[in-house]
Each structure stands twice: as C-alpha cells, then as structure tokens.
Amino acid sequence: MSSTIKPEPNRGRGALSSPPNRFFKLTVHRDPEAGIDEISPKTEFLRDSTKTIIAHNDSPDVGFATSVNPYRGCEHGCIYCFARPTHEYLDFSVGLDFETKILVKEDAPQLLRAELSSKKWKPQLLAFSGVTDCYQPIERKLTLTRQCLEVCLDYRNPIIIITKNNLVTRDTDILIEMAKFHCAAVFVSVTTLNPDLARIMEPRASIPERRLAAIETLSAAGIPVGVMVAPVIPGLTDHEIPNIVEAAAKAGAQHAGLTIVRLPYAVKEIFEQWLDEHFPERKDKVLNHLRDMRGGKLNNNNFGERMGGDGPFAEQIESLFRISCRKSGITNPELNLSTDSFRRPDDKQLQLF
Numbered sequence: 001m002s003s004t005i006k007p008e009p010n011r012g013r014g015a016l017s018s019p020p021n022r023f024f025k026l027t028v029h030r031d032p033e034a035g036i037d038e039i040s041p042k043t044e045f046l047r048d049s050t051k052t053i054i055a056h057n058d059s060p061d062v063g064f065a066t067s068v069n070p071y072r073g074c075e076h077g078c079i080y081c082f083a084r085p086t087h088e089y090l091d092f093s094v095g096l097d098f099e100t101k102i103l104v105k106e107d108a109p110q111l112l113r114a115e116l117s118s119k120k121w122k123p124q125l126l127a128f129s130g131v132t133d134c135y136q137p138i139e140r141k142l143t144l145t146r147q148c149l150e151v152c153l154d155y156r157n158p159i160i161i162i163t164k165n166n167l168v169t170r171d172t173d174i175l176i177e178m179a180k181f182h183c184a185a186v187f188v189s190v191t192t193l194n195p196d197l198a199r200i201m202e203p204r205a206s207i208p209e210r211r212l213a214a215i216e217t218l219s220a221a222g223i224p225v226g227v228m229v230a231p232v233i234p235g236l237t238d239h240e241i242p243n244i245v246e247a248a249a250k251a252g253a254q255h256a257g258l259t260i261v262r263l264p265y266a267v268k269e270i271f272e273q274w275l276d277e278h279f280p281e282r283k284d285k286v287l288n289h290l291r292d293m294r295g296g297k298l299n300n301n302n303f304g305e306r307m308g309g310d311g312p313f314a315e316q317i318e319s320l321f322r323i324s325c326r327k328s329g330i331t332n333p334e335l336n337l338s339t340d341s342f343r344r345p346d347d348k349q350l351q352l353f
Contacts, residue, residue, distance in 0.1 A: 013077050013203060014201065014203050015098070015099065015273075016095075016270065018095035018097050019094060043099075043102060045138060046101060046102070047106060048072060051111070053105060053111035054067070054115050055068070055069065055130065063125075068127070068130070068148055070144040071139075072090065072131075074102070074133050075102055075138065076204045078164070080262075088265075088266075102136070109147035116152075116157055125158050125160060125337055126152065127159070128148070128159055129161060130162075133165060133205070152178065152183070155342060155343060155344065157183065158337040158339060159184055160184075160185045160335075161184075162228060164206060164211060166211060166214045181340075183337065185255075186223060188214050188215050188218075188228065188253075189211070190228070191230065193244060216252050224255070224335055228257045229244050229321065231259050231260055232261065234260065234289035241258075241321050245324035246327070254331075254332075256321075261290070267299075272287070292313055
C-alpha cells in the first residue's frame, strides 16, 4: 500500500481545507492569488472558560454516560474524526480549524474536583477522550489530563482512557495506583500498522509502533489495557484487522473493540477530498462499501447503529475481528471497574474535627 501513498500537500495536517460551517449562510472563499497560506496554518490555543467539566450523554453506542475532555478540537488531525462537527458550534470549521484552533479548559482540574465533591455526583465511570484526545501534543506541556487523573485518584473514581498517543505512559504512576482500587483502564486506538498511511491519516498522533509500545508499557505495569481497532475504513484498512489484533495481543492487550468509520455532516466532504488526494484509485471502493453498510448513505446518525453497519461486508468485518481475537487469545474479560472505593477527601478531613 505504501507505494500508492502520495506526499501530503499540507504536511502535518489531516484536512486539506476548511469547508463552510453548516450553521452559516455567509462563507468566505480565499483568493488563491492573494498569497495567504491557508494550507498549513499554525496551531492556536484558545482559552475555554467553561464552568463545568463532566459531560453527560445517553448514547447506547458508547459504554459510558459521563466523560471529561480537557481540550476541544484536536491537533492529531485524524481525517475521519467524528468529533470534527463539534467545532462548528464554536463558529469554526470541521476542517483545518478543528486541528489548528484548540480550546483549552485551563480550569479542568479545579472544576473536576468541585464536581466530584458535590453531593449531586453519583460515583460512576468517567471516560477521558470521549470526544477529542486528552493526550494530544499540547498535553505534554499543559498536563491538564494528568492533573485531572490526580483528582480522580484522590476520589478513587473509576476512569477509562481512550487515546492514540504514547504520552499516556507518562501517567503510568497514577494509573498504577488507581488500578489497585479497580479504578483504571486504558484503550489505545490502532487504525493501521502502516506508518506511511498513519502519517497522512492521523498526522500528529503517535506512530503505530509507539501505540503498541504504550500497550506493552501499561500491561507490564499491571494496568488493564486493550486495543481499539477503530475506526475501520472498509476498502482501506479492514484487511489489517488480524495483524493489528495480533500485534496488540503480543504487546499485552487483554481487551479489544472495533468500530467502523463515521462521516457525519461535513466530515464526508473532507474525507472524500482526502481520498481524492491520496487514494483516488480506492475512493469509489471505500465509499461504495460504506454506502452498502449504511443503507445507501455514507453515514447513519441513528443511535445504536452509528458505529457499525449492516449487510454482508459489515458482517465480514465483524467476523474477521472476532476470529482474530480468538486466534490471538484476546478474550475480553470483564474490566471490573468499581466505585466501591470512592471517597470524598474533603469529607474525610471534616471528620477529623
């Protein structure tokens, strides 16, 4: 496959453009002769002054009802990211804006402590990276995710992390302590083992080798860890499922999950543009497979159906995944994440008086 991959025209970015925001009737079109560099804009970090940090959802597609996202937008720049349309609510675009205009919730640790301290909080699983990746590059400097994990450790509130970044291993020390109380699990997303494909599909995420190394590090530390083969792009990455599962199992993954790519709203447009640029010979095959699985459409927004598909090809992908897990020894044992050890440190201090 690597021989068909062309060098990226906007090095380090996933999207090739910023399509119009679906909420705006007025759009601006750049003059290509104006000398404005729209292809490789610098990343901007903007303050998000949100007053709450725990998000709630009632979707049956995910295994958690609450999540924490210290950042909005994601510099990883994954071309297929279903979270891109959330940037339109901020008056930005799903394209380059999503990966270059990152909103930072600087007060996330303090807000999380306040919400976990509240008597209104019912101890339950908190997901990190429910929308955008909590270990995107700026986390190395700001450490907001690490500070939030420290809060969760103080309260012994169970968490699950989903990430594409090896940076998660930086926080192994916290995760080890949380695992002692059955309060932590990590899933590392691996979409491909081809570093050339990963470079243009997920330009600022860790390369596949580093993601497998993260699984190995976490597993060796005794932290429950799994792999998310997600999202699978039919006609482009589905053939890699057995090798990804096998590699993750060898690295120590005990759990595995799978989803099929979602293309909501304008994500369809930028994804098609990306296929035109990098895989024109595969474009029709990829899109036709998706239409076959989604009732003739490229996307299905219905709860319970969004992450998968119907029909023979969808069944083939699911079957290949199950067989791969069985052959690799991944049995998906129950995570057993527990709220039994939850505490409110402030209450403990008050009891001393």
